[in-house]
Amino acid sequence: MVKITIDGNVYEVDPKDNLLQTILSLGLDLPYFCWHPALGSVGSCRQCAVKKYSGEDDQKGRIVMACMEPVVDGMRISVNDPEVKDFRANIIELLMTNHPHDCPVCDEGGECHLQDVTLMSGHNYRQFDFNKRTHNNQYLGPFINHEMNRCIQCYRCVRFYREYAGGRDFNVFSSRNRVFFGRYEDGVLENEFSGNLAEVCPTGVFTDKTYKQHFTRKWDLTTAPSICHNCSLGCNIIAGERYGTIRRIASRYNGKVNGYFICDRGRFGYEYVNSDQRIREPLRRGQASGRLEPVDRETVFNYFKKIFDKKPRLLGIGSPKASLESNHALQMLVGKENFFAGVSAVEHQLTLKAIQILKEGPAEVPSLRETEKADTVLILGEDVTNTAPMLALSLRQASRQKPMELPIKMNVPTWHEMAVLELMQDERSPFFVLTPTETKLDDIATAVYRNAPDNIARLAHAVAHYIDSAAPEVENLSEEETELVKQIAENLLSSKQPLIVSGTSCLNESLLEAAANITRALKKRQKSPWIFLTVPEANSVGLALLDEKDLNQAIEKALSDSYDALIILENDLYRRIEEDKANKLFDAFEHVIVLHYLHNSTTDKANLVVPVGPFSESDGTLVNNEGRAQRFYQVFYPGDSVKESWRWLGQIITGHGLNGRSELSKLDDFIEALVRDFPELKAVKDLAPNADFRIAGQKIPRQSHRYSGRTSMNANVNVSEPKPPEDEDSPMSFTMEGYQGMPPSPFISRFWYPGWNSVQAVNKFQIEVGGALRGGDPGLRVFEPQTDSDAPYYTRIPEAFKPQKDQWFAIPVFHIFGSDELSIYTPGVAELAPKPYLLLNQKDAESFSGEKVNVLLDGKQIELTVKTSSSFPSGMVGIPFGLPEMKIFKFPNWVKISG
Amino acid sequence: MERPLTQHIRPGETLTITDYQKHGGYEGLKAALKMSPKEVQDTVKRAHLRGRGGAGFPTGLKWSFVPIGDDAPRPRYLIANGDEMEPGTFKDRLLVEGNPHQLIEGMIISAYAIQAEIGYVFLRWAYKKGEKIIQKALAEAYEAGLLGKNILGSGFDFDLYLHTSAGRYICGEETALLNSLEGKRANPRAKPPFPQTSGLFGKPTIVNNIETLCNVPHILRNGADWYKKISLSEDGGTKIFGVSGKVKKPGLWELPLGVTLKEVLEEYAGGMQDGLKFRGLLPGGASTDFLTEEHLDIKLDYAGVEKAGSRLGTGTMIVLDDKTCVVGMVLNLEHFFAQESCGWCTPCREGLPWSEKILARIENGQGKMQDLEILEGLTKTLGPGNTFCALAPGAMEPLQSALKYFREDFERHIKEQRCPRRS
């Protein structure tokens, strides 16, 4: 710690940050543009000027840019010196000379950092009275809107897009006061993190196009803290609503999980909530019509009452996309032995295996954000950009970790982005990508290895063996493979923080075992390795912790036992198992009851459909891939018929006095019951204060104090203002009434602070800028690895993959846009999703004449366009996973092709 | 009077390697190779050679910041800055076109002093003739074993390449030059770290002006004491001075540092053209403050010009006469600077075009009195330390001094709503 003097006050600070970051961390205001805590300093905007004095006698001082200034012991500076204040006002005046002053029609208006800084710097009177320069805008795809005239040339966009996110189809063009930020030519931004431009850009150049389509001002949004449901990482998000539709998703800073950013699937894949496929009232299959027809709430309860007349046996199927509370509620209703995780056998086995490996240790499990600090990365099987996108962004930062040693050695501060980049040049951390398909991280890889999952597992096992000869040996590796094994192993051994990444998407258990073996071998060699495993869905881990039985077992049980009704929770089984299997299951039941928010093939089979809230209309808890439980909160009250699944189920349970559960109405009751049944999950109770929590006797408002139109919003329908809905499940209100200060971190639903209307206000919510939120980042691990364990090596080494003569080994290929069930409802996501195709090795493809081939999948012929890759392993085919046009089928599998 | 740099240069001719060697060329190199790199550095330090690129930084001292120990990063680079795009500046062209081997020898010695393995001559685009001349000279030098591996049997290796620019004044700024050499946009870099430790491709690098480097062979050949003696000033050596504008004989002359301004103007440039009166001049290129009649007696060395409120800069002067409009001249300068701003930092990118627009308005007879206040404000906002590099502060020097010395010209434009010097 060192002492510095700012405007006469002495502060004790840690000199690790630059002066600007230090000043902001002290809670003082200092405007800035080009600096961003995640992007470092480049000193271009000149907005963060302060006065620096050279010694006790220096009265005059000189202007320096705080973002470029190291903090040194005894330094004396001034933020409020009149000359430097003037300077900052002059800078903003200059920035505004060409700005179109179009705030009223700008989507950024009201949450614009440029507006904030203009006010903060005190520039009000415009002297520039010439014409402004103007630019043409570009079409950048379905997600991002471009309005170049608003640009203040802070260069953040291009720095984020290129240096941080690794995108190469966006840049800065021209020079002097004509610099232009965009693409070489109009077209869709290729980077999966392009949506962050809307938050990184301090003004309205890059804005969220999906938001624009149903725009409302930030202060008119009802917002709640939520968790992204689109993959297993559990990025924190803020969802905003008005008039019953979700208008946008923004990232919610979490210092442990997603940091400042989220991926484009997470940001834009929310439109299913507003879809016309939404189920907004109970539906019962009419006896005469055979069609689903709207009924009232009572009918739902009566339906159950009839079933319960005879003390029924119910079979329940849960969902990896539904909350712990909802899954557990179904489990309570049907009884543990009759509850089945709603996922395929292979998926469930792998998830259970992943959990086992994580728990057993001895590898430590970093959080998503901590993976950025790994200095050697080995990826086994997982195309993370497409299966767990934000992990790709974090690993890209990890690739800078090792080369960062040079600037540190040369006393160049790590925040000095410009100098760091220059010193690093093309140097990257040792980074190995072992996957069947090409990945978007190949560009930073030290070496890539393209092969069948089994062969990747074999190579990985060999790495473990190289590190510790007690690990099982792998025979018959080629010379090149042996060389690669050595290279990987040596790099892991010489690194400070090795990280092994794998996951379930290759549907290959040996990969997970090999990953575990490598960490165990490293541990034997006195290293402290990290392991990070991805799983299929947002609550795959949570579901697996509740139940080990999968869908195959459910079908067996249904067919062998006699059941009265099937209850399916927020799940489309046709995306989980083969069609004929699903059909068989449904055929076995007289009563099929489906709780869902969207019409799909499963609701088509239902006799009764119960309308439940998607993430935006529910509270609940998810457990992410690393075992971190996180709470999401309902954004708005959707009316009386749509309820959380757990609430419906709870009412049925208590209504029928089942299972001795008497009190199950509020969220806290369900959490209580969950923790009672699963003591392992007790952290879930501590995720956030419960519904009784009050600050100074007040609730925490979901609406900002500037929320407008409340009394008139619905005046066209009803002039009398209805009583606002009550939230009995959380300490948050649905209105603007309540505590106006900073809430506890789990309840942050907007980043706002007096004078800071933009997302930059997040600085004020952190203990120190870029670090943890005040009161700690929300979310708690439900299990921790046993780091001192002596878990044995897995010993099963798979056979080397052997191509077959007239069969092809099919594996799923994942797409950030397309493979996920829900995000595809966003038109832009659907637009960017690939059309169905069959991936083949180039040479293999030559044995087929046409562009299309017929594939025999699960006994059905499908015609698919061939896509080739020179590196895709021979003897295999890749099939895009989860596209709406393609029914799910069994993976991995041998298939036949003709054509 | 000694003129080591130019005495053998004849107008329109180029010294070949044999001509050069006949006049003692490459003797300095031989002397240097017998010394240790540190000794070469010390000799140059003792000679009080200061950089001729504009900032006047002591050359030997600059070299001494390069880490050259066994564990120091490699390769190290030496770059000759021949961008020379400062308006009014045309001195390096003479050296390149007249005697390329002098530059090459200077670079080999300097490279040896900092143990650089690779060098580049960064030459401005417009010097097409110079480009050919250097290419040829490089080939000759390689042929003669003066470049490449094991130079003159010394065990020292040095490769030298020519890079010609694609325009833009900012490329002359040494860190922008580095980016340009790396094939990037020529935005300057933040200092620290300085190029001496993290320069081209992140490696230790020295950037010196062409004229600076051309001095080095002579220092090594004749010694530091000789070099100090040929100057009339504390600063060692000679300087190439130039004059352009409406003087009788515009041109370049190599003269000892410390000659008076008057001498250069009257004796060498031949005084003003008939019928014109001297009003002022920019002493060292477009980005220096005006000097006027009252300064004619000053000594032309770094301290002398600074005391008069300007900078020696490149030593090439632009003369303003009484029939030329000072507002128009400053407008021309700010137009140049606004156009050449790299667009990286706010004050320069936005401030210079504003100043240009105001000056144009004044010149065209539509100025307002408040315009002068805005201009004055801009000279402060765009002052030294406030911008990312020295381009904008340089651009403000002629403007601020014009407002100081020739304020009545500006006011007359505004009052009369016309340019008094235009019909």
Next chain:
Amino acid sequence: MLSDKERTEIEEHSRHYPRKQAAVIEALKVVQSHRGYVSDENVKDIAEFLEMTPDEVDSVATFYNLIFRKPVGEHVILLCDSVSCWIMGYETIMDHLRAKLKIEPGQTTEDGKFTLLTIPCLGACDRAPAMMIDNDLHGNLTVQKIDEILKKYK
């Protein structure tokens, strides 16, 4: 498509740098020397050749004023408009060129012969006003001299 000659020339330049992308400015100049300007297509070709994206190449290309991204005439006239030339009467020369060629700066004559551009300082201040046509420097310009010079480029 880049010609073989262009490729060889670019490769030659690349050899001078630790990474071939550093030669992108040279590559642009090579193409321009053969074709007069760098077309959108050429930007993509250079990008492919140097393993860059068109965005990366054009980011650099558009920074430098002497990389022409639009077609130019057979001969490019670069008339210095900087301070020494301005003092020495560049405006008269410019007016004359405009009248004679019937184009404004930035334009190309109807017959495609000449493109007229201004350029900051040619480093010929002692011979002001000055201009360059293609690779040739012409100093101490007068209206009469211009007519003589232009004839050479017919």
